[in-house]
Amino acid sequence: MQEAPILDGMPDFHDTLEFLRLRDRRSRADVATAARISTSHLDKIVGNRITPGRNSFDKLTHAFDLDLDQRQHLQELWQPSRGLPHAEELRQRLTSHGVQADLDDLDARDVLAVYFDPFRTVLHGNRIFRRTVPGLAEADNNFSLWMFSPAARDCIDNWESEIPYTVAILRGTLGRYRDHPRARSLFRKLRATPEFPRLWDTTPMQVAYECRRLAPINLHAPWTNQPRSLSLAIGEYGESPDVLIAYGVFDTLAIAC
Template identity: 30%
Template sequence: MDSNRLLGDFLRARREATSLEDVGLPRTGQRRTPGLRREEVAMLAGVSTDYYIRLEQGRERRPSEQVLDALSRALELDAPATEHLYELARPRPRRQAYRVEQVSPGLARLLDGWRHTPAFISDRWLNVLATNAMADVLYAGLDHRDNFLRLLFLDPQAKQFYPDWEKSAQLKVALLRATAGRDPDDPVLPELVDELCGRSEEFDRMWARHDVSPRRDEPKRFHHRDVGEMIVSYESFTVDNAPGQQLVIFQAEPGSPSERAFALLAAQVEAERADVMADVRRAVASVGRRHL
């Protein structure tokens, strides 16, 4: 993935996804390619065709705000896509070299304190940095739990765990696109994208669309192997002292079947804790007998 081509790739993808009907142009003759032609976008934006071609080819990467506004209108971009367009054209300077994300001890203790609802901390590339016991039992048995994109696209069980898999996958890819626009030179991004494109045709297809979307706090559906289907809401909080980290907490509607499913998962967690404590007590007793 070439960060110098991100702006041009985005414009091309959105041009191909925009129809003549979307922008009120008449359809005449046979068209060999989907969407708008370059000269049509240039006309709608009020720029020369040669200038627009340079933008798509990556030979021009610093368009003015007036041009960006015009392109946004010409391609019928919504607010998140327009923000992404500006971020690609005005990349922020990197403030520090890439470092492995760490969760603060205080935040880790807070996470462990939630005994009855799943919670986790992720970074901007959707790597899972820390989980509580309820999150562990919720995602138990799934592969690639270190990163939600890998889980969605590389684990064969993901489409059963996520009943709305297509929607979930599209939103996660669109979230990654939006995040990538804010930090296109982070070395983690091309490695993750290249891996997923090489191993998943579905990710490759969705990534090529250049859809962008912010994180949406809307209900999610899971189908757990032990307790069945759950519909949960969630809240996400940014971590002020660790830019890019998000604390996410799932909740079930009081009195709902999903809340009862959470209670079953919590009981499973407590049973596992009791087993561990019993093992510890037996081990301590065994050591004590040897010293008598």
């Protein structure tokens, strides 16, 4: 049986199907039988890169052992790639909605707050956010790129456990927007970093979606030189479907104990 391929490129529906089959050491005939479709149909889907209809897609999805995030990822790869406005357009929308007053209020309450697009390009952030992520401008104001920078490695105590989670989030995001020029540009820049290619290539089906985050981030706060634990809540910004907002609350005792 052929070895499962390394999925080192942008997420792709057909490549992922073939990876899942070879990962499980199954023949196409076996997968087709489990999915209750013909082997010739599966050959056309994978070999000729034909997009299956909804009925065949649902059957194929259930032919593999996938968790909820993996099922969502495969469905998004099956669907057409999504579009996304430019970051500057999203920034202007937020400015017109008056988000700066909310950011200033959260600053006064010691709450980190940041608005970002699905690629984690920062659109607006309060002062607490900016001082928590030193060197963000050198990473194109993109939090995903910043996570693979020396600044992030110095700042985040549990960096080694955070970057696999970052890669898992990126897999879902890049899959959803895989044909977008900004997605492809971000992927090229990430592959030029020392750590991203190793993690991307060795965790082919580890995918996560941002709003389900539970674990805190452990930081060396640059402005106090004290360890702090940052708990994040991430959700969609109601006024714009292309914007996410994250709120962060610090808890020093969580690390001190």
